[in-house]
Structures are given as C-alpha cells and as structure tokens.
Amino acid sequence: MYTDQRKDNQPLELSRDIPLAPFTSFKIGGPARFLTKARTLEQLKQALSFAKAEGIPFLIVGGGSNLLVSDRGFDGIAIRLQMKGIKVQGNRVEAQAGVDLMALVEHAAHWGLAGIERLAGIPGLFGGAVRGNAGAYGSCIGDVIERVHALRADTLELVTLARDACQFQYRNSRFKKDHGLVVVAASLLLEPGAPQEILSRAEATVRKRQARQLQCDLSAGSFFMNPVVRDPELIQRFETEQGTHCRDGRIPAGWLIDRARLRSLSVGAAMVSPRHANYLINTGNASAQEMVRLAELVKDEVRASLGVQLEEEVSCVGFIPAGPLPS
Ligand SMILES: Cc1cc2nc3c(=O)[nH]c(=O)nc-3n(C[C@H](O)[C@H](O)[C@H](O)COP(=O)(O)OP(=O)(O)OC[C@H]3O[C@@H](n4cnc5c(N)ncnc54)[C@H](O)[C@@H]3O)c2cc1C
Known part of the structure; x- marks a missing residue:
C-alpha cells in the first residue's frame, strides 16, 4: 500500500521502565512500564494486542510535541509510531502516521503540490497533526484531508473515514475524542503549483515562526x-x-x-x-x-x-x- 519497504513480520521489541522525557518536547516525564516502536502496521497491531492481553493501557507517542507526561510515568505500553511510508499520485499525497510533518510539507513542495505550506515548522508527526487538527496562520491539516485510515485498538480493525466523518474542528477531531482510534495513515488532496514558489512560502512560514x-x-x-x-x-x-x-x-x-x-x-x-x-x-x-x-x-x-x-x-x-x- 505504501512505499514502506520494511518487513511486516518482525517480532515486537519491548523495553522496560524507559523514561519518556527524552521523547517529549517538554523533556518532562517519568518511565513507561513498556516502550516499543511500531515501524509497521503489523508491529502496531502486535503492540496493541500485547496491551489488551496484559490488560494495560497504551499510549501512542508521535513527535511528543504536544505531550505532558506525569513524573510517575505511564503504567502501560508507550508505542512510538515510526511508520514512515509516503506516496504521491496526481494531486493526492498519502502518508503514514510516522512521517515528520515538516518532511511532508517539503515532499509536497518538491512534487509541486500546495496547501500545507503554512503548517511548515509545526513540530511533530503527521498522525499527531491529524489527531489534533494541527494548524497555523489560518490553515489546518483537516482542510486538505481526503480520508484517514485508523486502527481500532480493541478489534484491530482497519477503518477508512472520509473527511466529513473525521469531525475536524479547531484543534479537535474524532481521533482526539476516541482514544481507541489510532491514526495510521491519511491522504491529502492538494493543489498543483510551482515547486519553488511552494517551497518559498514554506520557508517564509518557518522564518516567521523563528522570528517569534x-x-x-x-x-x-x-x-x-x-x-x-x-x-x-x-x-x-x-x-x-x-x-x-x-x-x-x-x-x-x-x-x-x-x-x-x-x-x-x-x-x-x-x-x-x-x-x-x-x-x-x-x-x-x-x-x-x-x-x-x-x-x-x-x-x-x-x-x-x-x-x-x-x-x-x-x-x-x-x-x-x-x-x-x-x-
Ligand atoms: C514549539 C512548538 C510550536 C508548536 N506550534 C504549533 C502550531 O502552530 N499549531 C499546532 O497545531 N500545534 C503546534 N504545536 C503543538 C504540536 O506540534 C502539534 O500538536 C503536533 O501536531 C503534535 O504532533 P505529535 O506527533 O508531536 O503528537 P504527540 O505529542 O506525540 O501526541 C499528542 C497526542 O496525540 C496522540 N497521538 C499522536 N499520534 C497519534 C496517532 N497517530 N493516532 C492517535 N493518537 C495519536 C498522543 O497519544 C497524544 O495524546 C507546537 C509545539 C511546539 C513544541
């Protein structure tokens, strides 16, 4: 489905009692009982199955740029999303949740696709941005979403939701309201444009942010x-x-x-x-x-x-x- 070349069948690698502070932009937070990386959809499923089997909660960690973890940590399994597949077809860009948002903006510009350049410089990953409908300077990711693929944590069923079903609102979405829905990928419908102009707008946005x-x-x-x-x-x-x-x-x-x-x-x-x-x-x-x-x-x-x-x-x-x- 994506240009993610990694094998889907590697076993789940679990670490114990790992401080979460380094994975957050606050650099605050105690240990997770378990920590794992999900490089593929299959590994994400394995991690969620593990949580269910152990009767412990799960925490999806994207870029950690919107996360405050308690000093006592998280008594469950923290899952760092690292699925980084991305593909383009015409005006449509489809990316997995672990793609860095800024990298996505740059890829889109390179392909001559406009519509997300005002999101340039927002830290974090694509999945986190979709979940929180990240935005800046009057535009937000939900504006250009075509559909979102999400995994139901309890049944491991993969669901596809059209934009209207995602309930995007100011810094909110269906995925924020329903913790059991993990965003695994989404497609964006963008506008064609000149790559250099799109890139310039993205760079200007980053400069504007840096000036603050x-x-x-x-x-x-x-x-x-x-x-x-x-x-x-x-x-x-x-x-x-x-x-x-x-x-x-x-x-x-x-x-x-x-x-x-x-x-x-x-x-x-x-x-x-x-x-x-x-x-x-x-x-x-x-x-x-x-x-x-x-x-x-x-x-x-x-x-x-x-x-x-x-x-x-x-x-x-x-x-x-x-x-x-x-x-
Ligand atoms: C300096 C700075 C500037 C910022 N400026 C902006 C701004 O201009 N606009 C803006 O909107 N935000 C801004 N943010 C906040 C942050 O960058 C965004 O909210 C970002 O989209 C969070 O993505 P993340 O991958 O880091 O999410 P994380 O911090 O990793 O996670 C945030 C929450 O989302 C959940 N989550 C993450 N990924 C998924 C997923 N795939 N499926 C389901 N749940 C998930 C996590 O469990 C957690 O509850 C800023 C942050 C910083 C540090």
Whole structure:
C-alpha cells in the first residue's frame, strides 16, 4: 500500500521502565512500564494486542510535541509510531502516521503540490497533526484531508473515514475524542503549483515562526486552546486593543493570560513564557507536577479575573483524573 519497504513480520521489541522525557518536547516525564516502536502496521497491531492481553493501557507517542507526561510515568505500553511510508499520485499525497510533518510539507513542495505550506515548522508527526487538527496562520491539516485510515485498538480493525466523518474542528477531531482510534495513515488532496514558489512560502512560514523565538524553549507549543468567549465587553476589548476581529468567537488564550498579568509567572522551573503567554516552558529541570500546578494557577487566575475557563490543548498523560471532592 505504501512505499514502506520494511518487513511486516518482525517480532515486537519491548523495553522496560524507559523514561519518556527524552521523547517529549517538554523533556518532562517519568518511565513507561513498556516502550516499543511500531515501524509497521503489523508491529502496531502486535503492540496493541500485547496491551489488551496484559490488560494495560497504551499510549501512542508521535513527535511528543504536544505531550505532558506525569513524573510517575505511564503504567502501560508507550508505542512510538515510526511508520514512515509516503506516496504521491496526481494531486493526492498519502502518508503514514510516522512521517515528520515538516518532511511532508517539503515532499509536497518538491512534487509541486500546495496547501500545507503554512503548517511548515509545526513540530511533530503527521498522525499527531491529524489527531489534533494541527494548524497555523489560518490553515489546518483537516482542510486538505481526503480520508484517514485508523486502527481500532480493541478489534484491530482497519477503518477508512472520509473527511466529513473525521469531525475536524479547531484543534479537535474524532481521533482526539476516541482514544481507541489510532491514526495510521491519511491522504491529502492538494493543489498543483510551482515547486519553488511552494517551497518559498514554506520557508517564509518557518522564518516567521523563528522570528517569534519560541522554537528553542522546552514547551509543547500553545498549552491552552483559544476559548470561545461569550462576554461582548471582553470581545470588544480584545478587538479594539488588537485591531482585529476574533475568529469564530475565539480569543487567543495568550491574550487572556496576558490580561490576567501572568506572563513570566513561575512554579519551580515551570514558567509562563515571557515571549508568548500561552507557552508554558520548562526552564531547566521542571517536573510535571510543577507544570501542572502552573497550568492550574493560570486557569484559576484567568477564570477569577476574566470569567473565562481555559482548557488544555496539550495531552496530559499518567495523571490521576480528578475525582469528586470528599463530602
Ligand atoms: C514549539 C512548538 C510550536 C508548536 N506550534 C504549533 C502550531 O502552530 N499549531 C499546532 O497545531 N500545534 C503546534 N504545536 C503543538 C504540536 O506540534 C502539534 O500538536 C503536533 O501536531 C503534535 O504532533 P505529535 O506527533 O508531536 O503528537 P504527540 O505529542 O506525540 O501526541 C499528542 C497526542 O496525540 C496522540 N497521538 C499522536 N499520534 C497519534 C496517532 N497517530 N493516532 C492517535 N493518537 C495519536 C498522543 O497519544 C497524544 O495524546 C507546537 C509545539 C511546539 C513544541
């Protein structure tokens, strides 16, 4: 199906108690009970079967650029997706989930296919981008998806979903809502164009991102999603101050965090970036606990001062979900 030449029948290689921090852009997180790589669809199936047989949860790790792993780690099997097949046919590019997003942008440009160059510079892998409908500068991956191939973790059934069935929304998709669906590949429908012009646009996008000087910090990009705000006064304040209209009723979380005067706020070595208030950064040896406490402080302050509830964009893994308060 893809230009992935590796054999499908290699046995599953498992490592035990491997720290996940090096596999995340935050460089935070304790060990996974098991860690494996899935270089092929068959290896992914084996890893998921293993999780089922052992009665343990699984965690898909792409580029780790949107992931906060707890200090206690992940008591299950972490599966690093490394299926890197990619093929082109006319205006259609089909890629497996383990393809680096930037490499995909460059391949498409090289083939004279436009439509994803404004995603240039977003870290992570194609599968992670599809799952979170990654986007920047007004475009997102869901805009150009034709269909997505996903594996149902419980039955190992491969399903193909047309774009409309993927429920792409702002930083959201069906795959984000349903943890049991693992994105294994997807096809994109792109527009023909001159390779050099497409490449120039991609390079300009990367330069624009680099000028913000955010790529070198240890972060997971925007920590919170831009919330839908219903307060007309706040919307007017934002629009007047920024000289722009808010898109789809959403106000940038960074602007709200700034208004709450939280820039540079820290908990231990976790800090609200002085450069971009929606980036929470690890300034050295931050623990996940410090990062989560900082995030909670930010949420509390923004809610108290502006009446807006922020919600995490980052996937938080290995934390005990909050239960009801004891009565
Ligand atoms: C400096 C910086 C800048 C960033 N800028 C942007 C930006 O402009 N726009 C934007 O949208 N994002 C941005 N991000 C966030 C991040 O790059 C994206 O969310 C990216 O698409 C995540 O992909 P990943 O492969 O790293 O996912 P990971 O971090 O590995 O995983 C994130 C979540 O998705 C799940 N997952 C990963 N792959 C799959 C799969 N194949 N199937 C099912 N679930 C999966 C994981 O289990 C996890 O829950 C930025 C991050 C950084 C560090």
